[in-house]
Amino acid sequence: MTETFRRVLDAFRARLGVRGLGKRSGARLDREDRLGRALAVLEAGLQALPREKRRRQLELMPQKLRLALLSRMATKQMSSLPSGAFRSGFGGRSSCILERRKGRFRARQGLGGLEARTQYLGLDEALQQLAVLVQLRAALPDAGALEDESWHRLFQRHSARLCPEGMQLAFRGVGCCLALRLEGPYTSDVRAALVQCRAFQAAGHGGWPQLRGLLAELRQRKRRRRSSEEAANHVDGVYCKLLQGRLLRASRQALAALKASEPGRSSLLQSELKPAPEVLAAYLERLPKALVREIHGQRWLDKGHLRFSNTRQQEYGPQVSDAMELLDAPPVPAPLCCRALALRVRDAALHQGIEASGLGGDCFIRVNLYGEGGYMHKHMDSKKCFGPVIACCSLLSDWPANRQIGLCGSSRAKDATMTFYDTGGSAYGLAKVLRTATVAIPRRSLYFMTGPSRFQWQHGIKKEHCPKERLSLTFRSLCADAPKAKVKAKAAGVLKRPARISCGTSPAGRKAAAWGAGGVLPRSLAAPTPRRSH
Ligand SMILES: O=C(O)CCC(=O)C(=O)O
Ligand SMILES: [Fe+2]
Numbered sequence: 001m002t003e004t005f006r007r008v009l010d011a012f013r014a015r016l017g018v019r020g021l022g023k024r025s026g027a028r029l030d031r032e033d034r035l036g037r038a039l040a041v042l043e044a045g046l047q048a049l050p051r052e053k054r055r056r057q058l059e060l061m062p063q064k065l066r067l068a069l070l071s072r073m074a075t076k077q078m079s080s081l082p083s084g085a086f087r088s089g090f091g092g093r094s095s096c097i098l099e100r101r102k103g104r105f106r107a108r109q110g111l112g113g114l115e116a117r118t119q120y121l122g123l124d125e126a127l128q129q130l131a132v133l134v135q136l137r138a139a140l141p142d143a144g145a146l147e148d149e150s151w152h153r154l155f156q157r158h159s160a161r162l163c164p165e166g167m168q169l170a171f172r173g174v175g176c177c178l179a180l181r182l183e184g185p186y187t188s189d190v191r192a193a194l195v196q197c198r199a200f201q202a203a204g205h206g207g208w209p210q211l212r213g214l215l216a217e218l219r220q221r222k223r224r225r226r227s228s229e230e231a232a233n234h235v236d237g238v239y240c241k242l243l244q245g246r247l248l249r250a251s252r253q254a255l256a257a258l259k260a261s262e263p264g265r266s267s268l269l270q271s272e273l274k275p276a277p278e279v280l281a282a283y284l285e286r287l288p289k290a291l292v293r294e295i296h297g298q299r300w301l302d303k304g305h306l307r308f309s310n311t312r313q314q315e316y317g318p319q320v321s322d323a324m325e326l327l328d329a330p331p332v333p334a335p336l337c338c339r340a341l342a343l344r345v346r347d348a349a350l351h352q353g354i355e356a357s358g359l360g361g362d363c364f365i366r367v368n369l370y371g372e373g374g375y376m377h378k379h380m381d382s383k384k385c386f387g388p389v390i391a392c393c394s395l396l397s398d399w400p401a402n403r404q405i406g407l408c409g410s411s412r413a414k415d416a417t418m419t420f421y422d423t424g425g426s427a428y429g430l431a432k433v434l435r436t437a438t439v440a441i442p443r444r445s446l447y448f449m450t451g452p453s454r455f456q457w458q459h460g461i462k463k464e465h466c467p468k469e470r471l472s473l474t475f476r477s478l479c480a481d482a483p484k485a486k487v488k489a490k491a492a493g494v495l496k497r498p499a500r501i502s503c504g505t506s507p508a509g510r511k512a513a514a515w516g517a518g519g520v521l522p523r524s525l526a527a528p529t530p531r532r533s534h
Helices: 002-019 031-048 051-060 063-074 123-139 148-162 190-204 208-222 228-260 268-272 278-286 288-296 336-351 399-403 451-455 507-516
Strands: 096-101 104-110 114-118 169-177 180-183 311-316 364-370 376-379 386-395 416-422 435-441 445-449 457-461 470-478
Touching (some): 031 063, 096 123, 096 336, 104 123, 114 123, 114 190, 123 148, 148 190, 169 190, 190 208, 288 336, 288 470, 336 364, 336 445, 435 445, 451 457
Antiparallel strands (some): 096 104, 104 114, 114 169, 311 364, 364 470, 376 457, 386 445, 386 470, 416 457
16 A cells, blocks of 8 residues: 555656646735735635625624725726636646545546546545546546647546556546635546536636626536525525635735734734635645544653644654754654655645655654644754754644634634744744744645744744644655764664553553553643753
8 A cells, every 4th residue: 555655646746746746926026016916815805705794794804904995996906806816727737545444545636727526435446546537647648738638538548548447537626716626526528527617717707796606507507406596596695605714814814914004013924924724724624524534543742842743743753852953764654644745745835836845745744633722832943953844733633613714703713823932043942032923723724834934933822822632734845965863773763662651550650551541631741841842
């Protein structure tokens, strides 16, 4: 299985190498542009809502933001939305996913404007088919880039060459509007999916009203009994829900940009802490259950300094000692979902124009599980050991509870907040703090720490800023000249595996062992050896 997966990863990497994902233009926008963009997304999103909902959202909006939005609309300075808000094929262009359901797996792969998926299979077979799909993607141009007939001929040629006997595929067209992923219904006929893809492209230029009409029509076509009104209501229901999340984000960004444009305020963190790209958001909607289950099946590390903090960790990939030195030991293989997520994170970094070398399936992954009130001391992730970009996904095990998000409401109160401390680049725990800033890290979001937020500021999570159980996964590249440990690891992970807790026969040892396997260690048992490693 590992061998198969490695082939998938190699093919994936080759594809990235060949195609390159290019930098997003305008990644470094000045303040005005940023505000303009955020307001434009906000306005377009509001326009896509039914009137009642729109009014309600406007009422909920902080006054400052509402005024900015209205004055912007009044002076007609908006950029050319909605057509500008549509990017065809976005999201489905190259996504590569393994889905799990009831112990069976299904591969899904973006084909640039189209998406293909297999039926549910055993893990090995699904991985093999994922590898085939990745190769197919590498061999094909984007579905919209050629005439449908020529694309279809190419598709037939390559699928005949690559797809094994009996491989069953279903296809659908995908598009994107207002940072929402639009999906047609699956069909076994690739030509029908091409028609969906073209329809998304054509409707995209008419903005949301046309796309909504198309989505309703596609849904109606799939279930013939449904009336057009029912289908339109269904589309409204689904997309309004999604839009609310996007609106929340857009309004936050607009507010942040507004704040940043006030004289005397630093916009440093807004520009350096990049928010999650939409590509990943849909993925994070689906992933957590499987991921959380998989992570709970693994062992937690025994790190003295974590015992007070109601936090547990796992680490995968290259082995690094507590002194932040690379161990001469084989990498610890990450659970499948973590690896898949690592690939997506790397993809997301490339989409954002962020340096991504060293990220991906083989990078260093740390899993942090915070209990309620769990915290992380302020620190700077080791400069000598880890690269210039740290990516982190925030997840929670009770993820469905977050369904009722509202614009600027208080329902996000369960999300965690990270505090940043400007130490002018010093990594010492006692370094003088010049200023602090807080950043919300909502569940199912991804952030990248780059530039000053990585090397100038320290970061940490306060007890009172983690009101609910939180799971985070950090992804780091290793520096080429990371210091090597002089000691040799005896076996995989030995230097940091739970040696003390696994053999405890005293009551204290037994309780500690329970902690290592999922319980919470009482304060009285914590060992006084808080050597922190980041
Ligand atoms: O959980 C987080 O978001 C941050 C984790 C972190 O800073 C670390 O593991 O070094
Ligand atoms: Fe950190």
